[in-house]
Structure formats: structure tokens, C-alpha cells
Amino acid sequence: MQKSKKISRNAFLKKISVFFSLISGVILFSTYGKTLNRFFTHARIYRIPLKRIKNRIYENDRFFILKENNKFTVLSKKCPHLGCTLQRINSVDIIVCPCHGSRFHITGKFISGPAAQNMKRLNYKTDSNNIIIIKSS
Numbered sequence: 505m506q507k508s509k510k511i512s513r514n515a516f517l518k519k520i521s522v523f524f525s526l527i528s529g530v531i532l533f534s535t536y537g538k539t540l541n542r543f544f545t546h547a548r549i550y551r552i553p554l555k556r557i558k559n560r561i562y563e564n565d566r567f568f569i570l571k572e573n574n575k576f577t578v579l580s581k582k583c584p585h586l587g588c589t590l591q592r593i594n595s596v597d598i599i600v601c602p603c604h605g606s607r608f609h610i611t612g613k614f615i616s617g618p619a620a621q622n623m624k625r626l627n628y629k630t631d632s633n634n635i636i637i638i639k640s641s
């Protein structure tokens with residue numbers, strides 16, 4: 505009789521330790537979950553002063569900003585086919601993919617090639633300091 509009581513105490517301690525491990529895991533994830541998510545998705549936040557966007561088209565390593573009538577269109581440079589970095593042909597309003605040849609209009613509209621869809625538009629907002637804020641994945 506005494507022996508079975510000792511076993512049930514061990515089982516109880518195991519259950520308690522599992523319970524507290526789960527609780528500490530939930531607390532850790534809720535505390536650092538956003539940071540971990542940001543780390544694994546590699547999302548970046550870009551802050552660009554509007555005065556730097558002087559020409560109709562601004563570009564960096566991650567996206568194009570098309571400015572028309574003081575409205576902006578932000579397009580990811582990641583090809584919607586397999587993710588190669590898109591390149592702009594300066595003399596015309598065409599963006600091409602060097603990997604498999606997909607072509608897009610500068611507005612992001614699909615023209616030809618294996619991508620078969622428009623370029624991805626990125627969300628942006630402007631703040632009161634005339635900064636355009638873009639989240640790029």
C-alpha cells in the first residue's frame with residue numbers, strides 16, 4: 505500500500521513539472537513571440553523621407569516606389585515566380601526578371617513570362633514628418 509502511494513507522488517510531481525514547463529513556455533512565447541516572428545520572417549521596416557523621392561521612380565534593394573500625381577505605389581522587387589530580384593530597364597517602363605524572363609510594366613502589371621501574375625504591392629503609410637514607412641518581407 506505504501507509503495508503505490510509513493511508512485512502516485514512521483515506521477516504527481518511529473519505532471520506538475522510538465523504543467524509548469526508548459527506555463528513557462530506560454531509566458532516566454534507571449535513575451536518574445538513577436539520578436540521571434542520578426543526574426544524568422546526577415547521583415548524589414550524602411551523609413552524614407554518623401555523629399556528623397558524626387559523622380560517618378562525610386563528604388564532600393566527591396567522595392568520600387570512609383571510616384572504619380574503625389575500618390576505612391578510600392579512594389580516588391582521579389583519576382584512572384586520564384587523570388588529572383590527584379591530589375592528595371594531604365595529606357596522604358598519595363599521591369600524584367602533576370603532568371604526566367606518574366607516582364608512587368610512599371611506599375612507592377614504582368615506582361616509576359618512564367619510569373620503569370622502582377623508584382624506584389626507592399627503596404628505603406630506616411631507619417632506627420634513626411635516619412636514613408638514601408639514593411640518589406
Ligand code: FES
Nearest residue numbers: 583585586601604
Ligand atoms: S524567378 Fe522571375 S521569372 Fe522565374
